[in-house]
Amino acid sequence: MRILLIHSDYLKYKTKSKTRIAEKIEDDKKEGLYENALVVFTAVEKEDETDMDTVVENAVNEIEDVFGKVGAKVVAIYPYAHLSSSLSSPDAAKKILTNMESKLDENGINVKRVPFGWYKSFEVSCKGHPLSELSRTITTEKVVIEDNKVVVTPVAESEFYILHEGEIVGTDEFSYAEDDFKKLVEYELGIMKSSGEEPPHVKLMREKKLADYEPSADIGHLRWYPKGRLIRDLLSAYVYNLVTERGAMPVETPIMYDLADDAIRVHAEKFGERQYRMATKNKELMLRYACCFGAFRVLSDSFLTWKNLPVGIYELSTYSFRLEKKGEVVGLKRLRGFTMPDLHTVCVDIDQAMDEFDEQITMCKQTGVDLDVNYEVIMRATKEFFDENKDWVYSAANKIGKPVLLEILPERKHYWVAKMDFAAIDYLGRPIENPTIQIDVESGERFGITFINSEEEEINPIIIHCSPTGSIERVICSLLEKSAVDKKDKPPMLPVWLIPTQVRIIPIAERHIEKSEQVAQLLKNQNIRVDIDDRHETVGKKIRNAGGEWAPYVIVIGDRELEEGPLTVNIRETNEKLSMKIDELVLKIHNETKDMPFRKLPLPVKLANRVSF
C-alpha cells in the first residue's frame, strides 16, 4: 500500500459521476469539507491482498503517528489509485479502506472516508510545514509497538556453527587458522568493523578502462568499454562451456514478464519493492531479477519423465534487474543491472537433488581454481532439513576441504531448504557473494512443473538453482579486489586467459616496427592477443605503460632482434627478463590458458591508432 499524507487547512471534495466499481453511498457522502484534516491519499496494492489485516494495522499505526505529530483534527482517507502501478482488486481495496476507517474510529480518532470508485473534484490546501507532506509505503510485514518505537517482530534467530573435517563446533570455540574464513564469519555474525574505505575495484575498473558509471542511465547500470566487454565475453564463454560439458542445455528467455500470470506474480512479490516495473497500455510488466521466470516457464511447458532427470536448463541473464536501494549500489559489487549465469536443474526428489548438489559443489569449486580466486563457504539449511539430512550436510561441507560456516534457520523463509554460498573476500575483508547452489522445494508446484515417474504419476520436481560463478560483474569485482590485495607483495595481475593484452611488443625505433609486426602476426596466428606500442615514446615509458595495463609478457624489439634468434621477454609475474624463442613463449602461454576460452583482441593492434576512453 502506498499512502501520501497531506496536513491541510481543509479538504473539499464533490462526487461527479460513478465508475463501474463505485461503492453505494448516502447523499451526505456526495460532498464534504473537512478542516484541519490529515488527508491520506491511499492506493491499495496487489501484495496487500496476501495479508489484509496486517496492512490495515500498519497503515493505521503510521497514520496515527503522523496525526499525533502534526496535531490535525480529522483524518480523511482518500482513495487515490495513481500512487501505484500495481493495484489490488477493487473489492480488496474497498475492504481495506473500510477496515482502516473503522480501526481508526475504534482508536478514538475522528475519521472520514471519501467514497471509492467515483470521479470526484477536490481541493486540498496543504499547510506547507515540514511534516505536512509525507509519503509512506506500507507492507504486509508484521510490526509490534514497543516503548513507543516501531520494531519489526523479531523472527527466531539463526544458529551458526563451523563444520570442519566432520566435526561441528560453535563459532566461538573454533580456532581460526585462515584469515579469509575468519573475516567471513565475523561479517556473517555482524561483528566486523568497517574501515570506511572505498573498495579498490571501483577505481581499478575505471582506470583500466573496463567499465564506468553511466550517469545518463539509472544508478547501478554500467557502460562497458572494449576491454571490459572482452573480459565479460570470455567469462560468459567460460561458464557456457562449464555447464554444457556437464550436460546443461542453454536457452534464452525474455527479460520481462506479465504480472497477470499468477505464478509470476507470487514469485515476483516475494521480492517486494526491489523490482523494476513498467506499465504498458494493457499490461503490468516486471523486469526479471533472475532467470527463474523464463526457465520455469520453459520447464512447465516441457514433457519431462523420470528418465530425463536430472536435467539442467542454463541461461546467462544479460541482464537481470534489481532495484537495489540507492545507498547499497556500489561499483561492480552491487548493481541494478547485472549478468548472472543461472542453471536450473530438475530432480525427481530430494535425494537426487542432494546427489546433484554434490556435483555442483565440485563445479563451483572448479571456478575458483580457473579464476584464481579464493572462496570461503557458507552452508545454510532450515532446521528441519538439517535434522533429516545431517549426514549429507556434513559430507557436502567436507567436499570443500576446509572449514565451512553453517547457518541453521529455525524455519523456512524462502523457497529453499538448503543452499551453499561461495564468497570471495574483498580488499576490505568483506565477502563478495559469488557462486551459489540452492535446493528449491516450492517452485515446481507454483509454476506447474511436472514429470512422469515410473508409476506414471505426475509429480512436482525439486529444482536446484545454481550460479557456478555468481554474477559476471562480481567475478570481475573479485578479480580486481584480489589484485589490490596482491599488490602488497607481488605485481597485480589477471589470469592470462582474461587479460586483454597478453603480449605487448615494444619497438625501439621506427625501423623496428616491421619486425614487430612479423612477431605479432606469428603470435596472433597462435590465438594470442598481442599488440604493438608504436607510439613515439621512450622505451622506458612504453615499459611503464605496459605494466600499467598488466600485460603479462612484454617483448622489446631493437637492432639485436632484427636478426633471427631468441627474443627477450619480460615476465610480469616474476619480473624476470628471459631469452626465449617465439615457440617457447607460445607454448608457455598456451599452457597457462589451457582449456580456457579465447577471444581475439577487440582493439587496434597498434597503440597509436587506439581511442582513449
Add this chain to the structure above:
RNA sequence: GCCUCAGUGGCUCAGGGGUAGAGCGAUGCCUUGGUAAGGCAUAGGCCGGGGGUUCAAAUCCCCCCUGAGGCUCCA
C-alpha cells in the same frame, strides 16, 4: 531510503564573493632510442544542474542530480 562528506579541464587535485590554476593525459614539433615518466610548445573549463542573496557567485543560501562512507538490505 536515512545520516555524514564530496563534485573545479579526460584523470588526480589546489583555490574560496571581484582575470580559472597545477601535475598527469591529449595534440604538435624536436629527439630514433635498449627496459617503470626525454625536451619544448599548444589546445582543453557554464567550477555537476536549477533557483536565490549580492553591484558582483566557482566561492554564501535552498532544491535537485551524481559519487563516497556509514546504517539498513541482498529473496
